[in-house]
Amino acid sequence: MQEPPPAHPLLPAYQLTADQAVPLSWHAALTEAPPAGGFLWFDLTEPTPPSLAVLQRHFRLHPLAVEDAIHAHQRAKLETYPGFEFLVAHGVLQTPGGGLGIHELDLFIGEHVVISVRHGSGLPVEEILSRWERVPAAWRADASSLLYVLLDALVDEYGPLVERLETELRTVRRDLTQASGPEEPVLQRIFVLSERIHSAHAVIFPLREVLGALLHAGPPVVSPQEVPYFRDIRDHAVHTLERLELARSQADRAFDIYLALENRRQGASARQLTMVATIFLPLTLVTGFFGQNFSFLIDHVIAGPRAFWTLCIGFELLVAVVTLVLVRRIGARRPLTPAERAALAVMVDR
Secondary structure (H helix, E strand, O other): OOOOOOOEOOEOEEEEEOOOEEEEOHHHHHHOOOOOOEEEEEEEEOOOHHHHHHHHHHHOOOHHHHHHHHHOOOOOEEEEEOOEEEEEEEEEEEOOOOOEEEEEEEEEEOOOEEEEEEEOOOOOHHHHHHHHHOOOHHHHOOHHHHHHHHHHHHHHOHHHHHHHHHHHHHHHHHHHOOOOOOOHHHHHHHHHHHHHHHHHHHHHHHHHHHHHHHHOOOOOOOOHHHHHHHHHHHHHHHHHHHHHHHHHHHHHHHHHHHHHHHHHHHHHHHHHHHHHHHHHHHHHHHHHHHOOOOHHHHHHHOOOHHHHHHHHHHHHHHHHHHHHHHHHHHOOOOOOOHHHHHHHHHHHHO
8 A cells, every 4th residue: 555645734634532532644544453432534625636545545435436525516415335425515604795605515434434525615623623522422432423513513504694694685675665765776685685595595405305315324324323413403404494495585575576666666757757748738738729820819819918928828827737736636656655665564574
């Protein structure tokens, strides 16, 4: 067998027993006898093919699983190979810029070894080990204890993301129900928020099936007494999905409400134009009547300044005022009433 590479800060190895986690060099981890009452953990972040090839030869990992772990961007899955299980899961975090950062976790789970291959950001090794130390002591010597910790940490990442998306959604819904009506930036925010919610749902949804399959994997991956722990992880993932599905429905509903309000605004603009046309239509009739060049009309009806100001100008002003009063009484554009805003808020919250 070829000499394993020296320890690398991005490629740590640990020997985990019921009492402690001991850092090891790769040489010691691969040449010494497997620990009695414990297991080995190799954690690789963005590994190079030669580094993973060493583990492939030593633990006889299937080349197809190794290829998936190297190239990443795999779908979430749980596959069984001789001597080990291969699991792919994805985490999702919200970046400081507001976007979504997706990272992948590939796991090789054997009876006395766990190999984690991480692509993208994730929990530091120190925090993972701290979580592992809180696992019941009777379980810590089993490789499935580390599997539980890694998956539990992955699912816990979803909570803050969903809470932030829900907060942004509540803000958008509040802006939709303002008395002045929504503005153009609200539509852009709805689109961006809806895209984030759909993307997060697409990442988390496949993990539900993987966790369901893991519950039935059986020993040495999941023993019967360990099933409740993994079922708890699955319950958290399902709850997160339910929250995302509700948020997705509310985001789609917010878009529909925006379109309804936009149609209402356009209808109000059309009513304003109709009001203007209604006012000028009788004025056009009056000016057209007095603009006729019949000699009788010129010599007898509108002869003199008094007749001009009384019949022409005064009558036109009277017609304009009467028409305007009638149009306003019928009702042109009006803002949302408090009752309408309350009903709109209920519609958005559904």
